[in-house]
Amino acid sequence: MSHSLPNARELAPTPLCQMLRCRYPLILAGMGGVSRHELVIAVTEAGGFGFLGMVREPLSLIRSEVAKVRQGTYRPFGVNLIPAGTDPQLLSRQIDLCIELRVPVVGLFWDVAPEVIARLRAAGIFVVHQVGSVDDALAAQQAGVDALIVQGVEAGGHVRGRQKLEELLASVLLVAQVPVAAAGGITDGRDVARILAQGAQAAVLGTAMVATDESFAHDYHKQRLVRAQACDTILTEDFYINWPPHAAVRVLENSVTHREHGSPCDAERIVIGDEEGRPIYLFSTDSPLRSMTGDYEAMALYAGMGVGGITAVEPAARRIARIVAEAAQACRLAAPPPELSSPVCYAGEFEREANEAVIARLDELLEAERAGARVAMETARQAQSAPLRDLIDAVHRDEVKWCVMLGHAIRELDAAPGSRAGAFYEKAMAIADIHQRLVFLNRGQRWVVRKLRELLPLVNDPAIEQNLTEMLIAHEANIDKVDALRENGDPSASR
Template identity: 70%
Template sequence: MHDNSPPATPLCRLLGCRHPLLLAGMGGVSRAELVAAVSEAGAFGFLGMVREPQALIEREVAQVRARTPAPFGVNLIPAATPAPLLRGQIDLCIALRVPVVGLFWDVDAGVVARLRAAGITVVHQVGTVQDALQAQEAGAQALIAQGVEAGGHVRGRLPLAELLAQVLAVASVPVAAAGGLADGRGVARVLAQGAQAAVLGTALIATHESFAHDFHKQRLVAAQAGDTVLTEDFHIHWPPHAAVRVLASSVTRRERGDPFTGARTVVGDEEGRPIYLFSTDSPLRSMTGDFEAMALYAGQGVGQVQAVEPAAGTVRRILAEAAAHARLLDDAPVAVASPVCYAADAERERNAPVIARLDELLEAERAGARVTLRSSAEAQDPALRALIDAIHRDEVRWCGLLMQAIRTLQGTPSARTGDFYGKAMAVADLRERMAFLNRGQGWVARKLRELLPLVEDDGIRAGLQEMLRSHEENLDKVNAQLRKE
């Protein structure tokens, strides 16, 4: 299988898995049997333990360890968990020496810090570039960029390709991709874009080992592409305005009434626990009731799900498909001594000085994106905050442009954040920090002017010229704002 799979990545090494596939930590569905099967197959599994009692978490962790020695993680969601229960869950994960904890929704810096202090690796799923930067600032060691195509709870509203590009541009930690990925073609696509792993949800619900009820699994198999909807109708147990992607049903067609008015209606039971209409519960093996009225989570890749099969088989099949598709994405191989190969080497060598300067700018822009994110949170004046937010969006945009330019020139973008970040954040007074930021903007503008005559590619040059104009405009805007204060 080693020769028929995408190669391991730094994220694989961080998590201790062999293959760049992750099982989403789906609440209720991702239990010990599925996690162990996925991890034993060389991928990485997360137990979905949102809001679960400590006794269940302890049992599930023990069952995973009894089934496989492979590493695994526990997924928790602070925003959807009562504070006393969350504290207990974290205490238990630390006591059980869980190697990895996945987090989602709002970034809770205190939770990240506590887990990191206990030696636990923290992976944070995000739906916006701002969440990505906040999670990284808090200490997350890896990120999952979740596109709007994802099934279940969906944090952001950007398509995966767009969000992944933004997060990769600003992240200095490994990034995985989630959202609508259910076959090898999708996995190969995000790996080629720069993700270090792909996250599977829907494809692994439809497996023998998943804890989903057979009703849910069969609905996934029968579904076609386009059968999912993004809705807030399933909301009980979660913070307000938390959208979910599910298969269309009588609930989403509003045949079951208004989700936000009236008394709660019981539509099912789980070992004595009532399952309410409009709750975020999905049908599980342990439930009885009206499954059609429950949340039938599914991502936009559901049309790729053709049958319920063993989880290890799903992992192997998708890895093989990804490897085959990756070969199609690559250029045809050439002999080492061929003139074409020598020409490519010569081209890279000729571009090396430009790539080095682009990397220097990328590190500076990545630092600027982090500085502006932190500074916006401190700004009291609405006009100043709006200006900082606008500069932040620009910095994220230029990070992406620089990464693309480096790749166009056959270089590998740096993952570093420039030293400017630490120096700027050491300036406590926000007004003085903005003046310091402006000096950094001036440095970038000067470097761009020096670089432009060296750039031969018309597309790259046009993008850098736009970047220069933007920096010059922001210099003037910040100076004008500082003069007002």
């Protein structure tokens, strides 16, 4: 008996969708072992974008999986690799193979590896990096990635950061210069609509896609997900074999997390399963797969905090269609998003006129700081001497810090921060001579100082006032430092 799928035609694509050439802003997480060709084909054919999870996999499997995806769909797809969890020689060969096979997109995770990003970008491959902090997002941007995935602590599997998705996404969006997707606890259309409204350009689905017919996860894992609730998940370092130290994972509680097998710190290697001749060890990061036999209960049963929304194992296309339909409905019911180009209107009709003025000035400063952060980042790359590079890097970190602070201050006043970067960036980067650009950078910092002095008497919130005062002091200090370095005749700051 056939069942009709929900109408999924009303969720508009985002710019990231256009870059990835997918119909809907839904991305299949590149889950190692689980995201194989069947699931990638099902997700991409349903309108999403799919990553093959190929961490530590042999070249023969990567070649085979890529070929099978291409046999099953003409749509673009990606391969997910994890440099920190892979032997360097194998990783190098994996990258060579992705380049040889002309894989359209490569996803990366954990530590930012600029040399890996550079190799992939040089080969014309679109690079996406998943991050768990603002610092990682900035490092990935500086290394040249094309897009970011922000992972909240609610996510299943390996979890890089410790912030809730909503908080981390808000902070990264304030400094992002590339499209941003969001991951962590997203299992239904309401979750998708919420992160799209916040400014993300796609939602990344992990746990929701493990419990599908096409997933390569073992049925034991799928059924445990169906029966679980968010309170059944735990963030632990008990599963550590195959990964760098202190790499936490979110899993369903089991005999390992209950310490029924002792502590992983002083455990010998004990075989609890087999995958086609490869031993599966107790405390390893391997999750139960179709190709495995053994004690599934004691393996890593990855699950995000949205697991309570998973009530059945079903075809991936059906799940995608329902999520899209739910998201479209939630978007229709939501209030229209604010016009980001008009920050004064964010305060709403019930805000006092004085509050509107403060919000507008905060947003003006945010635009300036966002532009200043970009100028500092680009200038640091071009600096030839270590002292200048270190100083401009420090200025860049400060600018990012104040971007995040200003965005949070605007939200504290019940408004939405704008997304624009000031024209200062284009004007500054048009100055080829670094000496002259630093003069212009300090002129911009002095403008910020003047605006802060004008704004402070208008602020009634003590916390915001304190943060703005710290921002003022920091800008004055950075002005003095840049002036001093230029006056000392740094070789990279003058001809």
